[in-house]
Amino acid sequence: MSRIAYVNGRYLPLNRASVHIEDRGFQFADAVYEVIAARGGGLIDEDMHLKRLHRSLGELRIAAPMSDAALKLVMREVLRLNGIADGTLYLQVSRGSAPRDFPFPKSAKPSLVMVARRGRGPAAALIENGVGVITLPDIRWARPDIKSVALLPNALGKQRAKEAGAYEAWQIDRDGNVTEGTSSNAWIVTADGEVVTRRADNSILNGVTRLGLIGLLAREGLKLVERPFSVAEAKAAREAFLTSTTNFVLPVVSIDGTPVGNGYPGSIVRRLRQIYEEYIVAQEPAL
Ligand code: PMP
Secondary structure, eight states: OOOEEEETTEEEEGGGOOOOTTBHHHHHOOEEEEEEEEETTEETTHHHHHHHHHHHHHHHTOOOSSOHHHHHHHHHHHHHHTTOSSEEEEEEEEOOBOSSOSSOOSSOOOEEEEEEEEOOSSOHHHHHHOEEEEEEEOOSOSOTTSOBSOOHHHHHHHHHHHHTTOSEEEEEOTTSBEEEESSSEEEEEOTTOOEEEOOOSTTSOOOHHHHHHHHHHGGGTOOEEEOOOBHHHHHTSSEEEEEETTTEEEEEEEETTEESTTSSOOHHHHHHHHHHHHHHHHHSOOO
């Protein structure tokens, strides 16, 4: 089956799906996006993703391309046309296309594209054994809380991680604290069992997985502390992990080659992975 994309009102085979060369997403990264996990044909935490989409659009003063009800229909249609039950749905809204000029065009219409991809996240071995991260300076702009497609620093960081044989790069602010990964949020568990992640200020993307997991911690009797943590603290932490839509909860067992704890996924992260998976399953549509 050839893959089908949605582009501005049309469902087209991927090789015929295109946007205008003067699309501002292409020329200025003047666009925002969301990646939503699909399970059993349903979209996980769909409303939280749409809420964040509206926040990103609002911060950049881009108009919504259609109502949420219409977006939900189109997202499901893209999944259906691609025969995808389990995978990810990528959605991007740009300010539209107009002759290249920095100020906002007067009459551009936002452009909306969607593609879907099959897959159920990281390989079982990565979940079982955990992954390594490297650290590097956070060289992004000052508003990574907006989910814009200006992802060049993220791509450069992920490439550095890959070349170092690591799974992710944790970005470090000027105070030596971890902001977040290039495509995930960063967490540690302290010696006394507190679960620590950075507060969702302007320096990180407020992950939907992050928010979902936060909602589950109290039930487990785990204390959440939202505060910055340094690389040194992370290396000396009892456990570490990352969260994202494509990874859910993934143990981090080494940082810059230094093992975290005993170098194996700890009991808290394994428990959090399990309860997060249960939270996902509970959202799958009934057959
Ligand atoms: N931070 C960054 C920089 C990201 O790109 C992502 C993934 N889009 C996340 C965090 C995790 O967000 P979510 O849980 O919503 O996928």
